[in-house]
Amino acid sequence: MNNLISINLIYFFFYLIITVIISSAPMIKTTAAVEPACKTHCGPLEIKYPFGTGHGCGSPRFHPYVTCSSAAGSGGEGELRLTTHTGSYQITSISYSDSVLTVAPPCMSNCTSMQPSPANFGLDWAGPFQLGPSTFILLACSPETYSITVKGNPICDPSSLYLCADIYTCPGVVALGLPLFPPTNTCCVYSPVNLGPEDELDLEALGCEGYSSVVALGDFPTDPARWRYGVALKYTLGGLDGYDVAPSCRGCEQSGGVCGYAPPRNSFVCVCGKYGNTTTDCYSYNWIYTSSSVLSSGSIWQGILAAVSIFLILN
Template sequence: MLLKTSSFTLFSSLLIALLLPSLISSQTCQKSCGKVLIKYPFGTGPGCGDPRFQPYITCNQQQLTFTTHTGCYPITSIDYNNQVIYISDPTISTCSCTQPSKGFGLDWDAPFSFHDDTIFALLDCSTTSSPIYKAGGSGNNLTFPMCDSQGSSICSLLYSCEAVSRLSLPISTCCVYTPVDLGPSFEMDLQKLQCTSYSALYGYNSQETNPEGWKYGIAIKYKFNFDNDYPGLCASCEKSNGVCGYDSGPYKSFVCNCPGGFNTTNDCFYGQSWSSGSRLKAGTLAVLSFIWFSLLDFM
């Protein structure tokens, strides 16, 4: 009797160990976060998407967020065809509001870079101590080695906004980066640049002369890998209604998270899930059958 009890306990323990990963994975990867569609290389939590992107793109309380060393920023949309993320910064100055900011930066080792459409306008910059200005000629003549010479029109339009005009400063204290040139660290430290605020936009919305209609925010590019090739395993997984992810092992190997709540190393080759929200793979069933019949022979 004791032998049978021990055998049953052993079988139960093995059954739980084999079932547990399936039960956990059924709650792991989602296909959306709030109103934003989630596809590779992004994910809604650990084990989802590409592990290189997971520390920077997170879903918390149905809000998709982009995180860098300068702060956390809401993601407004993702253009998967062109591989562009659009984020907003609550400290951006627009026609509606001008406010102080510490700036914005990307982590140097993160798989992101600024999109060429992104335009930064640094506002309220000191003409005497800011490194963006360089004395030249005589009198009050200044050159702007770190500013785009074509940015004067953008500055003029921004200063036509009531919120920006309240700064009561000359337009010459506005400096525009376009295309973005923040150096190898992608860092815009407004305190170091001696500017109190900044504006950022990635499009004019067919209203080039109306800054109230501009698309304010920051456009950021990403790449899948060095060659920027979409992984074939992930494409097959998504075609089978799965979500691309990775395991918790040291090598972060690819897994396909399926609607039934189980992970595979290729795609979701099963039909509808059990009503309980979990299923076993065929290999797992075979292992369980082998263990059970072995125990029966042993008893």
């Protein structure tokens, strides 16, 4: 009798171990496939909602446009870029409090380097971005540029002509086919900027060879070598993002997590690194995915109950 009980106990523990392993194995496989590689930084830039470093990170409204890509010279840390129908542009700064980011189009001129711009700069009309507080300066323009109007108003702002005089002191103007200290009537401060029906800065239609964009004049407004160059863009979260996601996202980021979304419904998730994802924050235990190093207590109890049931049936 004692030998029979011992054999039955051995069977019981054998079934218990096998069942627990089988019940937890699918969960481990699923986790490895769905965990997004969300990061809090891309290069030197801190990444917060609504932006993300890849698919499943940040807001799905922004992922097609803003991504963290590997780039030469980025030191392996990546480079945050904005992609539109006219090209891909490096993002140099983000102000989350003002909802403004700054991009540096590769064909944009500055005081150090001036060049003709063969490609237009544009935005996607369906995207979450619009032009922000920056000043466009059109360079090496034809005399006809000053006669161009939009809705009856000239595109060139005569009150800002001093910016043309300043930027034309830069030696780089010769790269645009201009002499040193060229006349300012070949320069136009385009204000307010109208990208037109194609949402593009069409330099060919405007009769200009190149352009510059100034975000701030800084402490030396007459020294173009010290201006801050770039194109400032405002972004909007949208009604659903602002009302439903923002409160949950704040709690997620405060707990050390990264805000993201889970296909196919793109519902909010808080990405907590190797510990998995939750529907709230990284302090909670409302896990929807679990790291391969952590076993689900529910799966363990299911395995124990299954083993006990098999033991009772055999006896």
